[in-house]
Amino acid sequence: MPFMFEVPLLEGDLVRLEPLGHHHAKDLAVAAEEDRDSYQFTWVPAAHNVGDYIDAQLARAAAGQMIPYAQVSKASGRAVGATAYWEPRVWPTGNGLCAVEVGFTWLAASSQGIGLNTEAKYLLFRHAFEKWGVERLDLKTDARNTRSRSAIEKTGARFEGVLRSFSRSWASGEDGRLRDSAVYAILASEWPSCRTRLELQIARMLTHGKPDGPRPTSR
Numbered sequence: 001m002p003f004m005f006e007v008p009l010l011e012g013d014l015v016r017l018e019p020l021g022h023h024h025a026k027d028l029a030v031a032a033e034e035d036r037d038s039y040q041f042t043w044v045p046a047a048h049n050v051g052d053y054i055d056a057q058l059a060r061a062a063a064g065q066m067i068p069y070a071q072v073s074k075a076s077g078r079a080v081g082a083t084a085y086w087e088p089r090v091w092p093t094g095n096g097l098c099a100v101e102v103g104f105t106w107l108a109a110s111s112q113g114i115g116l117n118t119e120a121k122y123l124l125f126r127h128a129f130e131k132w133g134v135e136r137l138d139l140k141t142d143a144r145n146t147r148s149r150s151a152i153e154k155t156g157a158r159f160e161g162v163l164r165s166f167s168r169s170w171a172s173g174e175d176g177r178l179r180d181s182a183v184y185a186i187l188a189s190e191w192p193s194c195r196t197r198l199e200l201q202i203a204r205m206l207t208h209g210k211p212d213g214p215r216p217t218s219r
Helices: 022-032 047-062 116-130 146-154 189-206
Strands: 015-019 064-073 080-088 097-106 135-144 160-170 178-187
Touching: 015 116, 015 146, 022 047, 022 064, 022 080, 047 064, 047 080, 047 189, 064 097, 064 116, 116 135, 116 189, 135 146, 135 160, 146 178, 178 189
Parallel strands: 097 135
Antiparallel strands: 015 064, 064 080, 080 097, 135 178, 160 178
16 A cells, blocks of 8 residues: 655745645746756656646655645745655555655746755755654755756755666656666754754845755756
């Protein structure tokens, strides 16, 4: 029997993570088309495919594989991207989660580098470690995606290596091919220091409006 997630709404000062639904489709269609040059290695639907994209993510949710979220800008009230919990692993006893991945993340060009990515990661990480009690949280990205890797490293996640020909490539012109995936992780013992790092970044952004680093794209 698949593990069935609870689906909490997660809210910060800059971003609100709402369980993904078709009511987000109109905003996401606009967000996805702002500047597609930033999505070189990432699965981001074209405007006319947003409905199918949401259906695919909801099907994964129904199978117990995922909690998909819309990233809603607190400033505009609009959905400006997506993210997700992915591939939950349960303890051998079957009593709760021992690990989960955060991925399928993208943001509209105008919402990149302004703090939303950092705060969204913070909200997802905090819930996984402090509510679900996971021992490990994973993040993966195309090994060639230096921008995404820099953003992941900025959270304090540790690089663990590259899995060769590990998963589907989303790069243009690479349909049907596999990519090398760079793997990062945070352990429960490392979460307190990562939490402090992320809270300082968010506070600096709220106080001084400094960008939160490289543009986020993963999966």
